[in-house]
């Protein structure tokens with residue numbers, strides 16, 4: 069069931085420059101949460117008319133908590149970062165279709181590719197794929213070592229391939245260059261990616277000639293999150309903007325969607 | 328008086344158990360996830376997304392930008408076309424909610440297109456009234472152009488009235504110098520009622536890219552920021568034209584609803600408020616009886632009569 073309930077902030081801290089991790093406790097349909105699903109947070113200021121979509125990075129149905137990780141990019145996320153533990157936040161969700169986990173076999177070698185604020189949904193995904201018995205590799209990129217977050221999460225779910233633009237940690241270059249250097253495109257049965265458009269396009273280019281299934285999680289400016297307003301549309305092969313990121317997405321078949 | 332009856336209002340073609348309906352473009356054709364959060368039967372009526380003759384793919388993205396106390400949208404009347412709506416969308420809605428009155432918003436690039444859409448849409452037994460959208464700021468031909476010139480607006484209203492089998496509410500654009508003049512023109516064209524207001528033309532510019540945020544550059548401003556404009560326009564128009572008005576523009580609370588009635592409205596539509604609060608409509612319907620008690624108002628019907636006689 070889809071709900072909009074008040075959750076309480078039970079932890080909130082900075083995990084890298086401009087990156088915050090927030091843990092919210094409250095009631096919603098935990099059974100419906102799949103990796104790639106997101107929530108929409110109502111900002112506690114009447115001047116904001118739009119909820120902010122954020123992916124679920126971790127989820128605990130027993131303690132009734134969800135973890136979100138976000139970057140400050142504008143006024144809304146800045147306001148969010150100032151909220152103290154104990155504050156109530158209204159959470160609409162769970163939303164979105166998530167990554168199709170049922171299509172991957174235990175033992176399969178899978179690759180996760182992420183950058184920037186695309187990492188949070190991949191954290192939940194890496195966990196789920198590991199639990200399913202998949203061999204998980206994760207390739208993630210940052211500008212510089214000081215910006216890195218999520219390293220621990222991905223290290224404990226499998227192999228971590230780390231790139232920094234300036235080479236201050238891991239491979240020097242971007243994730244695309246790292247994958248090219250590794251020259252290991254053919255071993256993966258599924259590739260999952262979330263991050264900036266450039267990274268998603270790179271994944272499409274890199275893997276479209278392989279057998280691997282490609283799943284991309286997209287971002288789009290949203291208003292309703294309910295499939296009603298047509299604000300968040302993306303186009304599939306036919307070039308028509310007819311798929312709504314909030315209901316048909318945010319995860320799409322990487323061979324279908326046009327970026 | 329029963330709570331139910333206190334909220335009931337009657338408008339041409341519409342016997343509403345309460346005056347609250349989702350505004351066009353903010354609720355699709357009812358084919359969305361709102362139905363998972365409340366029973367659409369609670370609504371007074373539903374105003375569906377604009378229909379055009381042929382399918383429209385809408386504008387490029389981004390289609391939405393936020394402003395303080397408002398939202399800019401440039402969706403661009405994306406819809407599958409009147410025939411698909413009649414064949415596929417409305418039957419599903421009607422089957423699930425046979426008692427829910429449907430107001431069909433119609434748009435076009437030419438008078439001939441409006442007339443054809445009106446003819447097909449109004450012939451359906453599933454449609455109780457038309458909302459003639461002469462005010463969309465997000466399309467490059469037709470749309471708002473029909474709503475900014477009195478003579479054109481009058482001609483179009485007359486042509487649509489001639490073919491429509493159901494009452495026609497003309498949705499007015501606030502992007503005019505004198506809204507009263509347009510309201511009088513569509514009244515002379517035979518309109519059965521008015522819907523007001525549509526969005527105000529606006530723009531936001533991204534400081535980093537130095538370009539407008541919306542791909543369409545301009546968009547329509549909605550939300551609480553435009554409510555005073557809606558109140559003022561409804562107040563002016565209701566004094567000049569004797570037609571029932573469906574009010575919209577930033578309505579969020581029961582107080583806002585009563586304010587619209589005091590300006591001269593007969594029913595209300597809710598758009599932007601859904602984005603923060605997906606149950607905005609049923610919440611309002613629940614809150615209204617208490618607000619009426621508080622203000623010692625017997626019923627909405629009586630409030631309409633009192634406001635009209637004081638004008």
Ligand SMILES: Cc1cc2nc3c(=O)[nH]c(=O)nc-3n(C[C@H](O)[C@H](O)[C@H](O)COP(=O)(O)OP(=O)(O)OC[C@H]3O[C@@H](n4cnc5c(N)ncnc54)[C@H](O)[C@@H]3O)c2cc1C
Nearest residue numbers: 118121122123137138139142143144145185188287288289
């Ligand atoms: C499905 C989905 C999942 C997301 N998950 C995460 C996540 O886990 N972590 C994270 O840091 N960010 C995530 N984002 C992006 C996040 O929603 C935006 O960064 C955030 O809304 C910006 O709000 P703001 O008020 O700070 O920025 P402003 O620029 O002031 O916001 C203005 C408006 O634009 C919208 N907007 C701005 N940037 C984006 C964007 N990149 N994507 C969508 N809408 C945007 C805002 O929601 C708001 O409506 C996700 C987006 C989507 C669609």
Ligand SMILES: Cc1cc2nc3c(=O)[nH]c(=O)nc-3n(C[C@H](O)[C@H](O)[C@H](O)COP(=O)(O)O)c2cc1C
Nearest residue numbers: 350351352377400460524525549550576577598599
């Ligand atoms: C996303 C969006 C889409 C809209 N689409 C339509 C439309 O298709 N036809 C129409 O007549 N009005 C459309 N409108 C205008 C609304 O119906 C309403 O007149 C306006 O938003 C003011 O009400 P509000 O402040 O409650 O949103 C749209 C508004 C929004 C925000």
Ligand code: FES
Nearest residue numbers: 291293297298314
């Ligand atoms: S945000 Fe409204 S349809 Fe997706």
